[in-house]
Amino acid sequence: MIKKCFVIILISMNACVAVPPGGGGAFVYNDYTTIHTVFPIPQGELTASSTARCYLSLVCLGNISPHSIAIKNGIEIITAIDYEYTNINIFYSSTTLIVHGRKKNSTDSK
Secondary structure, three states: HHHHHHHHHHHHHHHHHHHHOOEEEOOOOEEEEOOOEOOOOOOOEEEEEEEEEEOOOOEEOOOOOOHHHHHOOOOOEOOOOEEEEEEEEOOOEEEEEEEEEOOOOOOOOO
């Protein structure tokens, strides 16, 4: 009985590790899209994304840095950032960061 309780507690604690940016979420399954950051600038014409994935709450791989996403995709001014999040208990989670922006033009200050 003590071993079963220990396993349940361990699984519960691991599930708490795999939460989306901003925290929260259901215990068994999450799948949602939401806005992450909005800047007071009209949304740009360029959009790029990158995904990080975690397996068994033990191994997480991926780069969801807004700066690196923007640089790799030619976005010079970031105007908004959204994210999509999916989680299935401790087994799998993924976070996709979506960066919206535009290129600099002659009217932008340096």
